[in-house]
Amino acid sequence: MSINSLYVAGGVAVLLLFGACTKQLKNDLSDPSDPSKNLVANGVAAPDPDGSKLHTFLRANGPAYETYTVNLQENASFTTKGGRKYTIYRNSLVRPDGSPATGPITFTVKEISNAAGMIFADRPTATNTGAPLESFGEFFVAAQQGATPLRLRKDSAINVQAPAKVGDQRVPMWNGDTSITINTTGYNYVNQLITLSTTISANKGVDWQQVTNPASAYALFDGTNGTLNFRLDSLIKWTNCDRLMSLPNPKTTVLAYFSSNYNPATGTSFGGEEPTMLYFKPTGINSIIKFYNTIFTPPAGFEGFLSYQNAIPVGQKGTFLAISSIGGQFYAEQKTVTIGAPAPGTNYTTVTFNPAPVSASTLVSLITSMNTK
Template identity: 40%
Template sequence: MKKIILSIAILAAVGTSSCRKDKQVTNDFNDLGTMTAFFEAYAPKAESFTLDAAVGGTITTTKGTKITFPANVFLDANNNVVSGNIKVHVKDILKASDMILGDKPTMDAKGGFLRSFGELIVKADKNGAELGIKKDSAQVVVPLGVREANGVGNKIPIWDGDTTVTYSSTGYNHVNAATAVTTSMKIPKGVNWIDMGTTATSNPAGTQSTFLLDALGQWRNCDALSSPSGTRITVLGYFTVNYNPATSDNYSGKEPTMLFFKQKNVNTLIKLYNVIVHAPAGKEGLLSYQQSFTVGMEGTFLAISSKNGKFYADMKDVTIPAPNGSDNYVGIDFAPQEVSEAGLIGLINQMNSK
């Protein structure tokens, strides 16, 4: 968890939402609340399993991820081995649509592109009490891998996912004594992936990858850092219409205007979340990390907005062009048009095949 010291107070506005059986999302508070409610309604959910901790066993998610727990590896808060029935909860993210809806893009701390072979978080509890696990005791097999020509198998780095930052703001209490207030908020890009120095192994056929689970309650990502060759540039996404000016660089994790990029035929999802400041009309929007794209890179952008209670979207297949003259950036125009909630979900799901 990152910690940022601020000298100003932080105010968070939280909207209320309602979700009907058909998942129709409405929110009368603000557009951020509408977008947040939409993501919460469609975000990938954890699957729960019952397991005898003294016996162990293998669980398989609906997406095909298998986790094998040996006997007597679950621990209580005092590091005592737990027995009896427990609940195991698994959330696994394997495709671009879930990365978008689950706010788990595949970028490292510097904006580098990560090719994902599975993101997941595993939790366990007994009678509501959170459990731990013996380090590297459980084996995870995700149904994604890298095929290697010599049939030896491939090593893929494991990344730890940090999803929050901690702010400390200073002020004065009721007796005028200086004091600090600590607040945790979501990372704006959803998650910050940090290389753990451990690896997963892909089978020779490239159909699955295997790694050991070192802890519970923490995001793990089996990812290969992509290093495409070519001229490095920054991409600025200009929303020519339907940009929501309430979009900011705050740490809510969601914004009323958002921009995503998926590299062609690669299981990668990039979130462009930095706001273009002091932008004139037609140039408002979001930009990438500096020099994180390469000229000639192919892929698909999905621009979405929530404005005045409506959703807007624009999907665009692109080849990143060379910059003009001595520019170190390229601008790409987006013109989001009104879409229904079902239409927006349809566009998000299309990203899986891009």
């Protein structure tokens, strides 16, 4: 996570740089180093209670961690419920002092394999420049011996074999971390870039960067057994096996207006706990795009989000899911659309949402149904 400088109109800089940090154990494993717990102490607004309620609910209904214990006196392996086989080699793990970890080792694994899981866990698929990715699985692995956390020895890795149906012989690998940025530039309700002295939240969910280590940069497809085979060269970090989507059509910027039930605290929420969220699933593709950039200074009825500039293909069919949490009530709307071209004289396309009250069970059903869209 990184929080950048806040710039006041007129060019005076107020430094709010708190440094970079890792948040992958957030909430699920109660990571004590999670900096979002210290936002109030650092002078930043505490998480909005409606946002906290929504994200607690989503996590509780999303993909669960699985635990496996193996003996690393020799090479060992385990297979998850999703059918993915993890192989760990003897002496590949080390303790904090650098000594080899042998004997019983406990692995904690979370796997995300479909659109609903990406929404529940807030792990969408898009590059750090907004290019959408088609996912063949997202993976998180941690290891410990007793209460001692372990790491991979330099130049070591965990081998993963995952069942998959792909046409490519190799698929790029991506590492991910959560990123929050504070700044005062943004686009208003008619897609004009403006500068303000207020703060916003840009909660990506996860920021994917392509792996650069040549030995771990690609998953290789084995057609003899229908598996993707790749290496995890780090622990306590999300890894994604994704290929860039082929989207040849001209691109546009999509502005998503909420005519009602948009929680205004979304624009100043930090720590990835926004009370209003918007996701888009391209039809027939295992991908979720999160709209997280908020519209600056909107008039009533034009609150909401916008995509990356010129990032969404004109003619792309897909399904949006808008979710809000306001005063203890959940609101949602699912809408299937075909992205239209900008109107004459504009450089953006609009979609309008009016989320209606829903029960917790209905919200789970709506999210789950995104798998088949």
